[in-house]
Amino acid sequence: MISINKRAVVLSSGGLDSTTVMAIAKHEGFELYSLSFHYGQRHSFELEAARKMAEVFGVQEHMVINIDLKKIGGSALTDDIEVPKDGTEESMAAEIPVTYVPARNTIFLAYALAWAEVLQSSDIFIGVNAIDYSGYPDCRPEYIEAFQRMANLATKAGVQGTSQIKIHTPLINMTKAQIIQKGIKLGIDYALTHSCYDPSSQGLACGRCDSCIVRLKGFKAAGIKDPIKYA
């Protein structure tokens, strides 16, 4: 019999970071429940990659939730705002970018919390990163700690004191190169991942948006060739 204590909800975007997180959670012995979102992204290659990864990792259940962030607006990832290209490290770090989606991680983690509560799981994994985090406020350790504290006041288990929700962020202090090296060690085929904010209609990565630039830089620093095709 599988212990219900070992269930984990893993937020999965089909990208490099969340795929590495899934490999880490599996390596730590958790039974995986992967959670992806259709949130009015400009393309669905991410979701396709997330579905493939759920298969590769043999998750117990893969759930895709439709959320209407497009209705709320405010981001280049969901609105008709142009995705910036060829950003330098300085311009990317200068301010919070237009690809920031308002309260996105808060909404994602809120759903993960709901599902964890129903599954009687107390472990949620998310691939946030404070180093290559592109200036998103909801990727910082202090934000994650505050969410965890709130989560333990929000739930039955927290109130009854039977278990404490833990938000696992295994990548938070790793460089992109370290993340890639860790994933390679755990056997990830990064050819199946999708990172680009603005892919071609065939799903080829642009190589020029902030996400591609950070990814390519990471592979270069890791001394590994990025196995995906670029346009």
Place this chain on the structure above:
Amino acid sequence: MISINKRAVVLSSGGLDSTTVMAIAKHEGFELYSLSFHYGQRHSFELEAARKMAEVFGVQEHMVINIDLKKIGGSALTDDIEVPKDGTEESMAAEIPVTYVPARNTIFLAYALAWAEVLQSSDIFIGVNAIDYSGYPDCRPEYIEAFQRMANLATKAGVQGTSQIKIHTPLINMTKAQIIQKGIKLGIDYALTHSCYDPSSQGLACGRCDSCIVRLKGFKAAGIKDPIKYA
């Protein structure tokens, strides 16, 4: 010109509490943006009441967001679990009831936070109540404070220090009778509100679920006749 600082996002269910909150926010001079959710409720009378209230209060915009809590499950309000009837005050306070929806207020407030950020509003109103709260963990002051703290770490404005999100809970320490008296003073027509968890097919309140019992008791204690019809 209307100052953008006076915009408020008000969570609205069409019920007694959130309607009173909307009247309070309007009385305090806020420009109202009402937010309701279609979350797989067993009926849509709530949403109809919320829509009417948006009209009555002349809100700037009323947004209804579809969220798939039914997919996640775990509650009598979204699943095929029977809604309990004829609960005593003791049985209702004894434990967290089956009508509890996992992480519901966390998900609702996360969307409110996203919308507030897009509207450049820093004020969110929610009708939680710690007295007649029916044992829901996410209606307690310590939960709301933790959410507010997290919200200020999650957002652009919080990080840039330009403004601080405030979660307003004007009802949190009021009895149901006090809420009703306050609402009457502010001119609310409670005949338009809907509270029942399990109404008839015509939308008549059952008078026997926890929500109806708390409502009826509140009107009795306030010395006012509840203007809605019961089955």
